[in-house]
Amino acid sequence: MKDLQKVLISHGDSNAIHQIRDALAGGRYELEEASTAAETIEKLTAFHPDVVLADAGLKGMDGLGLMRHLASEPQPPLVVLITAKGLERTAVQALREGAHNFILWPFDAAELEAVTHNAVEQRRLLRENESYEEELQHALLRLRNSQAALVQAEKLGSMGKLVAGVAHELNTPLGALRSSTDTIERAARRLLAWARSQEPEIAGQVQPFIDILSTTAAQSKSACDRITGIVANLRQFAQLDRADLQRAHVHDSLESTLALLNHEFNSKVEVVKEFGDVPEIECSPRQLNQLFMNLLLNANEAIRQSGREQGVIRLRTWQQDDWLKIEISDNGVGISGKDMERIFDPGFTTKGGVKVGTGLGLPISYQIVKEHRGRIEVVSHPGQGSRFTIVLPLEQRL
Ligand SMILES: Nc1ncnc2c1ncn2[C@@H]1O[C@H](COP(=O)(O)OP(=O)(O)OP(=O)(O)O)[C@@H](O)[C@H]1O
Ligand SMILES: [Mg+2]
Structure with missing residues (x-):
């Protein structure tokens, strides 16, 4: 009825x-x-x-x-x-x-009935309007969330492809460099053997050149090793050859992300690691890399904005019951109470100066943590710094 x-x-x-x-x-x-x-x-x-x-x-x-x-x-x-x-x-x-x-x-009875009927109808329409408006608000929120998720997928996808491309491109010249370094090293060794078979006077004249060749070859070799390390980090970051959900150590993700940011941090930011004895967790390392990258970049930018000579980023990990906690804190500008309500909104950014922000880092991070059935907690004191704590379940099916 x-x-x-x-x-x-x-x-x-x-x-x-x-x-x-x-x-x-x-x-x-x-x-x-x-x-x-x-x-x-x-x-x-x-x-x-x-x-x-x-x-x-x-x-x-x-x-x-x-x-x-x-x-x-x-x-x-x-x-x-x-x-x-x-x-x-x-x-x-x-x-x-x-x-x-x-x-x-x-x-007049008929008039009273007509006026009442009209009021009741208007009230019904008003109610309907209100519920349409509410539905519209919900739809808008859903749209914004799925937009953030799409942007995330897109950003993750293109970043992975870019990094994979760079790693691949680096491998070819790196191979050539290694092989020429080997050739120089071998030539230096043969030259040395030849010099030893000669008169001491001749050997003495050739020796400095042999030394130069050997030292140069050793330097090139260690530069090649460094490039190999960077390529390995890039591959680890893009997680090219690993399935999405797997058992992995968050410390590996943190380390490989830090390695990529080493140059960005330079001497102005000291990274203090207080890693606990934590187990591997079921996660998508590729996504965790992106999460840590977003949070570490924000911490670095907050330190730069504070104008501090020496910034500190502290990384802590520990286990609490069935959860793994990862804390990333900085002594940067901090977040005002008013901004705090909006930092996870897609498109919200306070970075409009030399480095323009897109305001997507945190919404993407939020999505990644949500997909892992975890949560993010934020505490911040303007002028003193911020602390982001990621809480992730050890298993995806708790
Ligand atoms: N560690 C932090 N310290 C201070 N403010 C922060 C910190 N992390 C985030 N914020 C605030 O939250 C806002 C949103 O961060 P978010 O990472 O989503 O976007 P963004 O860094 O501005 O741009 P981008 O899309 O390049 O990451 C920032 O503009 C900044 O105001
Ligand atoms: Mg950011």
């Missing part, structure tokens, strides 16, 4: 209430009555009327006063004021203050 619309008749005269009930009989409305202002207010919470038919001269509070009171309710009912003939000015005033309509007493 369709829900009946609720009408509260608020009138000091029981005879009047009787007449109004008669006029509205016919089963279209659920009726309730109140004979004083206090009773009317009480019935607002108990009955939740859609429309109040209120006597302008109600006991305890006149109709206008009652109307003002009703307007302060969270979802106020519509008010139809009942006012005696000759008091039209009160009615006009009531309309100005937001009454839906008025009825002159004594009333």
